[in-house]
Amino acid sequence: MKHILIPTMVLLAYPALAQDTSPQALIDLYSTEAGAAPSPQNGQALFLVTHSGGKPDTPSCTTCHTADPTKGGQARTGKPIDPLAPGVNAERFTDTKFVEKWFGRNCNSVLGRACSAQEKADIISWLKSL
Ligand code: HEC
Numbered sequence: 237m238k239h240i241l242i243p244t245m246v247l248l249a250y251p252a253l254a255q256d257t258s259p260q261a262l263i264d265l266y267s268t269e270a271g272a273a274p275s276p277q278n279g280q281a282l283f284l285v286t287h288s289g290g291k292p293d294t295p296s297c298t299t300c301h302t303a304d305p306t307k308g309g310q311a312r313t314g315k316p317i318d319p320l321a322p323g324v325n326a327e328r329f330t331d332t333k334f335v336e337k338w339f340g341r342n343c344n345s346v347l348g349r350a351c352s353a354q355e356k357a358d359i360i361s362w363l364k365s366l
Pocket of ligand 1: 283294296297298299300301310311312316317318320327328329330331334335338339342343345346347359
């Protein structure tokens with residue numbers, strides 16, 4: 237029993253990312269869905285700007301991720317967040333479910349709605365360029 241329990245506990249303690257995708261594969265997926273090429277400029281603007289449709293305490297992606305996604309940020313609880321830019325954090329945009337979960341949660345907090353496929357492609361293409 238012991239030899240089965242220990243690996244299970246290690247897996248639970250360190251939930252590995254699925255590593256089922258890559259930043260480029262996600263950009264391709266979302267831009268195909270959108271039917272348009274990604275725009276890093278639009279992604280940058282969306283990320284840096286202050287929005288008014290979401291929750292008052294999270295007006296921007298920069299609220300938690302800072303204006304420089306090559307650096308770490310901080311959640312509202314004060315918990316550190318690793319850099320979002322895949323160029324400095326190889327774990328970013330490698331797990332489809334994780335990416336979808338956080339786009340869903342964060343776009344809703346900041347914009348008060350889901351991000352479109354176009355917006356997701358734009359944001360990832362900007363982050364990938366950093
Ligand atoms: C309230 C704080 C907060 C705000 C505001 C926020 N995020 Fe996040 N974001 C997080 C946290 C916490 C995580 C998950 C922990 C982690 O990945 O380090 C995360 C993770 C992500 C991920 C997952 C990336 C990956 O593959 O690991 C994406 C994408 C993301 N955020 C995009 C955005 C975008 C786009 C915005 C603005 C629309 C935004 N976030 C605003 C806190 C925030």
